[in-house]
Structure formats: structure tokens, C-alpha cells
Amino acid sequence: MDNKVIKGSLTTIILKLLEDNSRMYGYEMTREVKERSQDKMQITEAALYPALHKLVEEGLLTTHTEMVEGRMRKYYSLTKKGKKETDVKVEALKAAIESLQNILNTGLSHG
Amino acid sequence: MDNKVIKGSLTTIILKLLEDNSRMYGYEMTREVKERSQDKMQITEAALYPALHKLVEEGLLTTHTEMVEGRMRKYYSLTKKGKKETDVKVEALKAAIESLQNILNTGLSHG
DNA sequence: TTACATACCCAACTTTCTTAGGTATATTAG
DNA sequence: CTAATATACCTAAGAAAGTTGGGTATGTAA
Numbered sequence: 007m008d009n010k011v012i013k014g015s016l017t018t019i020i021l022k023l024l025e026d027n028s029r030m031y032g033y034e035m036t037r038e039v040k041e042r043s044q045d046k047m048q049i050t051e052a053a054l055y056p057a058l059h060k061l062v063e064e065g066l067l068t069t070h071t072e073m074v075e076g077r078m079r080k081y082y083s084l085t086k087k088g089k090k091e092t093d094v095k096v097e098a099l100k101a102a103i104e105s106l107q108n109i110l111n112t113g114l115s116h117g
Numbered sequence: 118m119d120n121k122v123i124k125g126s127l128t129t130i131i132l133k134l135l136e137d138n139s140r141m142y143g144y145e146m147t148r149e150v151k152e153r154s155q156d157k158m159q160i161t162e163a164a165l166y167p168a169l170h171k172l173v174e175e176g177l178l179t180t181h182t183e184m185v186e187g188r189m190r191k192y193y194s195l196t197k198k199g200k201k202e203t204d205v206k207v208e209a210l211k212a213a214i215e216s217l218q219n220i221l222n223t224g225l226s227h228g
Numbered sequence: 229t230t231a232c233a234t235a236c237c238c239a240a241c242t243t244t245c246t247t248a249g250g251t252a253t254a255t256t257a258g
Numbered sequence: 259c260t261a262a263t264a265t266a267c268c269t270a271a272g273a274a275a276g277t278t279g280g281g282t283a284t285g286t287a288a
Binding site for chain 1: 123124137210214216217219
């Protein structure tokens with residue numbers, strides 16, 4: 007993450023993107039995150055690719071390589087196991103965000 | 118963080134607690150986070166103490182040790198520099214959370 | 229031919245957290 | 259008196275997940 011504030015959520019973000027899109031390639035994911043966050047967040051390719059490889063290793067993603075306009079594209083998709091994990095991880099992240107907000111918003115007078 | 122979902126926010130949490138309380142000791146911080154998150158989050162002492170020491174090193178916190186009921190308590194407070202940093206870091210974390218939510222909530226049909 | 233966008237990748241390093249302890253006092257249960 | 263639990267501080271070794279700083283290669287626009 008470019009925005010070194012929230013770490014440990016990259017894997018969950020990847021899974022969520024693939025839940026929404028059925029198949030995506032790495033470079034496309036970096037664009038999508040930039041867009042969804044209105045340019046405020048940027049995943050670096052150096053963090054992304056190793057994370058994708060790990061997810062494949064763990065059996066959560068499968069790949070399919072294609073040549074498009076002379077360039078290689080390695081598409082990733084969720085496996086059945088990956089879909090289950092996505093639900094679990096997305097829910098866990100949402101819960102963690104809520105807790106974090108409770109921590110950050112307690113102790114305010116009312117301004 | 119016990120909840121290994123969100124990393125990198127421990128320092129900001131410490132600063133925020135001290136913004137709300139003027140002085141706190143380490144053990145108290147672990148209780149406060151547990152309470153604010155309704156037992157969903159738990160900061161470990163092994164993560165907390167090194168983080169506190171680093172913040173003192175960086176000039177963001179000062180300490181004052183007292184004996185209370187036969188036990189040592191090391192109180193931490195924000196320095197002037199620490200107060201400024203707190204504002205910066207809390208705002209950055211809130212913005213990051215918002216971006217993260219945008220990422221997680223895009224692509225939903227409406228169910 | 230230079231620059232930029234697209235598209236994949238790796239190695240070395242750093243930061244931050246977890247795991248797994250250690251020390252010590254006060255209080256409660258038996 | 260003893261054991262367990264809560265309070266209260268701490269460290270060292272290792273893992274995990276990033277960052278920094280590259281590399282390779284094609285297509286397109288200036």
C-alpha cells in the first residue's frame with residue numbers, strides 16, 4: 007500500500023476485487039484500486055505480485071495467461087475455496103474497521 | 118493487534134488515547150482499547166511497550182513514573198510535537214479507512 | 229529516439245507484529 | 259499457606275508484509 011497507514015489488508019482487497027470482477031490481471035488491479043479510492047490509495051506492483059503468487063500457492067486463485075495486443079496478461083480468478091475465504095476475510099476486515107472507528111471516535115466532546 | 122487484520126495503526130491508536138486522556142500507563146491502554154472495541158480488539162503488551170519506547174525516542178511522548186499501591190506505573194503523555202503528530206496521524210488513518218471502505222463497497226448490486 | 233503507459237517480475241531491506249517467555253506485587257479462593 | 263488471577267513492567271527471536279530500487283519487454287505518442 008502506498009499509503010502506509012493500513013497494512014495487512016492487501017490480500018483481502020485482491021480477493022474483493024476478484025469477487026466483483028470474476029477475472030482480472032495484476033496491472034488492472036492497481037488501476038482499479040486507484041480509481042475506487044479516488045487516487046488516494048495505490049497498491050505497488052512489488053507488493054501485489056508476490057501477494058498474488060502466494061494466493062495461487064494457497065489454492066485461493068487460479069491463473070490463465072493470454073496475449074492481448076502483443077503484451078502478456080496473466081488473469082486471476084477465485085477458486086471455490088477462494089470464494090469462501092473472500093467472504094470470511096471481507097467480513098473480518100469490515101469488523102476490524104468498525105472497531106478501529108470506535109477507538110478513534112470515543113472521547114470526542116461533540117464537535 | 119490481536120486481530121491481525123489491520124496493522125500499522127498501533128502508533129496512531131496510542132496517540133489518540135493520549136489525546137483523549139492527557140496521561141495513561143501502558144497496561145491501562147490495553148484495557149481501554151479492549152473496552153472501546155467491545156472486546157473485539159486487543160493490543161498485546163509485547164507490541165505496545167516497544168511502540169511506546171519508540172514514541173518517547175522520537176520525542177512524541179514523555180514519561181513520569183509513580184508508585185501506586187505498591188506497583189510501578191509509568192505514565193505517558195503527549196509532548197507538543199506529539200500533539201501535532203496525533204492530528205496528522207489520526208486524520209491520515211481516517212482517510213485511509215474511508216478509502217478502504219470505498220474499495221470494499223464498490224461493486225455491490227444493492228442486496 | 230525519447231518518454232510514457234502497459235505488463236510482468238525479483239532481491240534486499242525495514243518495519244511491525246507475534247510468539248514465548250521473564251520479573252514482581254496485590255488480591256482473592258481454597 | 260498456597261495457588262491462581264489481576265496488575266504492571268519488560269525483552270529476544272522470528273515471521274509477515276510491506277518498501278525501495280531495480281530489471282525486462284511491448285505499444286504509442288511527441
